[in-house]
Amino acid sequence: MEQGERAQSARAVSDGGLDTGGWQRERIVDALRRVVSPRWFFTLAYWRGIKPWDTGITPPELVRTVEGNGPERAAPGRALDLGCGTGTNGVYLARHGWEVVGVDFASPAVARARERVAHAGTLAGRVRFLRGDVTRLARLDLGPPFDLIFDLGCLHGLAPEDRSRYAAGLASVSAPGACFLLYAFGPTRIRGRSAGLTSEEVGAVFAPAWVVERVEHGVDRGDRTSAWYWLRRVG
Numbered sequence: 001m002e003q004g005e006r007a008q009s010a011r012a013v014s015d016g017g018l019d020t021g022g023w024q025r026e027r028i029v030d031a032l033r034r035v036v037s038p039r040w041f042f043t044l045a046y047w048r049g050i051k052p053w054d055t056g057i058t059p060p061e062l063v064r065t066v067e068g069n070g071p072e073r074a075a076p077g078r079a080l081d082l083g084c085g086t087g088t089n090g091v092y093l094a095r096h097g098w099e100v101v102g103v104d105f106a107s108p109a110v111a112r113a114r115e116r117v118a119h120a121g122t123l124a125g126r127v128r129f130l131r132g133d134v135t136r137l138a139r140l141d142l143g144p145p146f147d148l149i150f151d152l153g154c155l156h157g158l159a160p161e162d163r164s165r166y167a168a169g170l171a172s173v174s175a176p177g178a179c180f181l182l183y184a185f186g187p188t189r190i191r192g193r194s195a196g197l198t199s200e201e202v203g204a205v206f207a208p209a210w211v212v213e214r215v216e217h218g219v220d221r222g223d224r225t226s227a228w229y230w231l232r233r234v235g
């Protein structure tokens, strides 16, 4: 896949992009968002296959972090994919030498991610997908600290109080010097309520454990502002 295609697809990944299904799909997704909890929304969406964010494409920002030669490059170690969905990026990381744990609370997504690993064969033992809540990481058996944390489209949908719990959990499971690569919407509305974060809010929610080293601003599906963030674990 060409870089341009990857970038275009990656922009439609993160919260019910409409690239695959047209306006009916948009209306179904919006209606579902309003009437069910986030957990049930995602579980039903995966179960019914209405998951336009699930492009199967690893975004170029992660590819750059894993394979590039720039300052954001991270040497293989342990990686945690928060809100891992069906495992596209966890499997990508495992194929590139990382020992990976993916966490998602939607059981159909976790089941699909585990199937991918089973089919890949050679990845057994290098990647685990767990059903769990990213705002309650202490409840999970995650193993030793992580060197890379990845979040593509999960944090920005959490309620403010859940973001703080997410940040506290993240600080406790990451190694000193770890890289955190985050994709998040700017302020917007999801399921009829406020969602997304400003760059300042990202800096504040993860301080003092993390510093923001790099931000790349963009636009998701032509209307929502969004950004990629590279944060570094302090201490």
Ligand SMILES: C[S@@+](CC[C@H](N)C(=O)[O-])C[C@H]1O[C@@H](n2cnc3c(N)ncnc32)[C@H](O)[C@@H]1O
Pocket (backbone or CB within 6 Å): 013, 014, 015, 016, 038, 042, 043, 053, 054, 055, 082, 083, 084, 085, 086, 088, 103, 104, 105, 106, 109, 132, 133, 134, 135, 151, 152, 153, 154, 157
């Ligand atoms: C927009 S999707 C992105 C999925 C995946 N990162 C991708 O790019 O395909 C957001 C994901 O976060 C998961 N999620 C949202 N809130 C969560 C929570 N509190 N705990 C665990 N997973 C959560 C959803 O189930 C969903 O799979």
